[in-house]
Amino acid sequence: MSTAYTVVIPARYASSRLPGKPLQNIAGKPMIRHVWEQACRSDAQRVVVATDDSRIQDACMGFGAEVLLTRAEHESGTDRLAEVAAKLGLADDAIVVNVQGDEPLIPPAVINQVAHNLASHSEAAIATLAEPLTDPQALFNPNVVKVLCDINGLALTFSRAPLPWARDEFARDKAALPLGVPYRRHIGIYAYRAGFLADFVKWGPCWLESTECLEQLRALWNGVRIHVADAVEAPPPGVDTSDDLERVRKLLGV
Numbered sequence: 001m002s003t004a005y006t007v008v009i010p011a012r013y014a015s016s017r018l019p020g021k022p023l024q025n026i027a028g029k030p031m032i033r034h035v036w037e038q039a040c041r042s043d044a045q046r047v048v049v050a051t052d053d054s055r056i057q058d059a060c061m062g063f064g065a066e067v068l069l070t071r072a073e074h075e076s077g078t079d080r081l082a083e084v085a086a087k088l089g090l091a092d093d094a095i096v097v098n099v100q101g102d103e104p105l106i107p108p109a110v111i112n113q114v115a116h117n118l119a120s121h122s123e124a125a126i127a128t129l130a131e132p133l134t135d136p137q138a139l140f141n142p143n144v145v146k147v148l149c150d151i152n153g154l155a156l157t158f159s160r161a162p163l164p165w166a167r168d169e170f171a172r173d174k175a176a177l178p179l180g181v182p183y184r185r186h187i188g189i190y191a192y193r194a195g196f197l198a199d200f201v202k203w204g205p206c207w208l209e210s211t212e213c214l215e216q217l218r219a220l221w222n223g224v225r226i227h228v229a230d231a232v233e234a235p236p237p238g239v240d241t242s243d244d245l246e247r248v249r250k251l252l253g254v
Helices: 031-040 054-062 077-088 108-119 167-172 194-203 207-212 216-221 242-251
Strands: 006-011 046-051 066-069 095-098 126-132 146-149 155-159 184-193 226-230
Touching (some): 006 077, 046 054, 046 077, 066 077, 077 184, 077 194, 095 194, 108 184, 108 226, 155 216, 155 226, 184 194, 184 226, 207 216, 216 226
Parallel strands (some): 006 046, 006 095, 046 066
Antiparallel strands (some): 095 184, 126 184, 146 155
């Protein structure tokens, strides 16, 4: 049975590494259109682009997307989602999926999966995804976020540091991962209950979130449960840099 949910795609114009990122051309379309089209292929009842820039708003309206102009001063993408949920008048139990505006190859199947997982786990206010991590270099890379869960698939914590730290094995060798430790990389797609989003904004950032620069830690700090499952299909990497952009262009035959 399908799950009723809304997709929101936050899209900021400013980017330190790739300014105007959502409007970068890929195969004759702005990147934000590719993201929107992938989201429209999911089971979402509604797909909304949330931006702080009129140039992105105009581009989205040009290809027929529903778009909302939001405030520019949000601390995080989740704060922007909360503004959208309020403007759309979503019920507290409505499910909202945050699809990043720089993932033009996001598989529709994982969008459906994260929404369904949240609907199936009433104890959680957030659902997200992960995948097995088998590369030692990735484990020690701070740009790769690691997640550790309990026996019920609920997140214990997220970190940019190697997690968990294999004390004895790493004292001997960091070139190989210890056997029997299920290291997992976090995949940054989220489903939320709309009522949680309002609480998230009221709480404001906590020191742990600010230290790691991981907004999901704000939820854990305030006692919110986050359900984590391995993705049915691993999303290709998103676009953060000009090199990433060229890689995606090649994948799409440009």
